Amino acid sequence: MTTTTVEIILYGAEQLCPSCVNLPSSKETFEWLEAAISRKFPEHPVKMTYVDIFQPPNDSEKENFAKRVIEEDLFYPVVVIKDKIVGEGNPRLKTIFSELEKYGYKSI
Structure with missing residues (x-):
């Protein structure tokens, strides 16, 4: 089991992105x-951070x-x-889980 805490940062905004209307x-x-993530990897520490792209933290x-x-219209x-x-x-989820597994995360 890994003891490394991986930070997952989600960049978003209050309003939906123009191409993401039904999401x-x-x-x-x-x-x-x-x-x-907490259901898939309950034994592993994860730091989840939300960043509002129009009001990012200092x-x-x-x-x-x-x-x-x-700027890149992501x-x-x-x-x-x-x-x-x-x-x-x-x-x-599959892509995110796969990336976490590269850091030693294992599901139970």
Whole structure:
């Protein structure tokens, strides 16, 4: 079992992205993802962070990525693990789980 806590950052916004009209909101996706990950990997620590792309925290790394989401017209929410985009718009659990497994996460 890994003792490393992996931070999963979800960049999103209150309003839906223009191309994501029928999808859940960024906050709903964040809550769904948090629940799914804790069910899949209950023995592993995960730090979930939500960043509003229009009101990012005072953290240069998160601010810069939030600007990138806007400037590059990425489909949000954007899910990032260790500086790697693992989901955009409608993130896939399989892709996110696979990325976590690279860091030693194992499901029970």
